[in-house]
Amino acid sequence: MSANDDESQEQQDRARITQQFIDAIPHARALGMRVDELGPARAVISMPWAAHLVGDPRREVVHGGVVSALMDTCCGAAVIMHPAAPRSTATIDLRIDYMRSAAPRQRITARAECYHMTRSVAFLRAVAMDEDGDNPVATATGTFTAER
Template sequence: MKAATDSPMSTENDRTKLARQFIEAIPHSRALGMSLDEIGDGVAIISMPYDTRFVGNPATGVIHGGAVSALMDTCGGAAVMSHGDAPVGTATIDLRIDYMRAATPGQRIRARAECYHVTRSVAFVRATALDDDDDNPVASATGAFTFQRAKGA
């Protein structure tokens, strides 16, 4: 992986700021109450509060897989945007989510995504979703995203 420490501090801060603005301007991410906890160098951590509106199984109060997908997708896109090669845009090509267990009702869900490889036009991402139990992930995901470079870059 390309180290972001090669670049001057200001550039890295600008990029982080840009990525944060990118996430916070997404209407649906705002609607789900997502907050960007950490970002930089191809890694993003985004979390989402427990909300009874997003329950998928009324018998158990467990959050719907679809809301977890939205979190994973946003987090994957954020990780791509924060990559050291400074893309100007990204879109999901495919995303696979494995649900290992039900998220515990009442707890925040936190996704960590890592953009572990990029080509000229494709970014590869791995992600994990956790609740308060750090040792037992709720879900994991792998995805491919488009990697749009600035013209001439």
């Protein structure tokens, strides 16, 4: 088996573990989160619009806390997918800038990238988009533990 095959198998194993981790989180299941893509130090997770997630019933806009939970979960998945292979992670700090309301009745997708990793801290950037996809719903920067 070549080094590339070993790396590929390791990445597949981390992707499987990350998917199981997301599936085991009760709030991720309650929000209908779906892992769309996993790769080295990155993750894409989405969730559908649902009436019980609305924060503004008049406009049918999803609550900001739901967007926050999606971005936090996506960042955690990106940490686990880092080639340094941390066993677990937890949020230290997550700053979210809400740019606009998500469009009513549209799926929201978060993309996160772990752009730097020290021995024990991971640094991330993330963006959340709705199906319109032209402008972000929210952007985030964060730090997460990287337990090895």
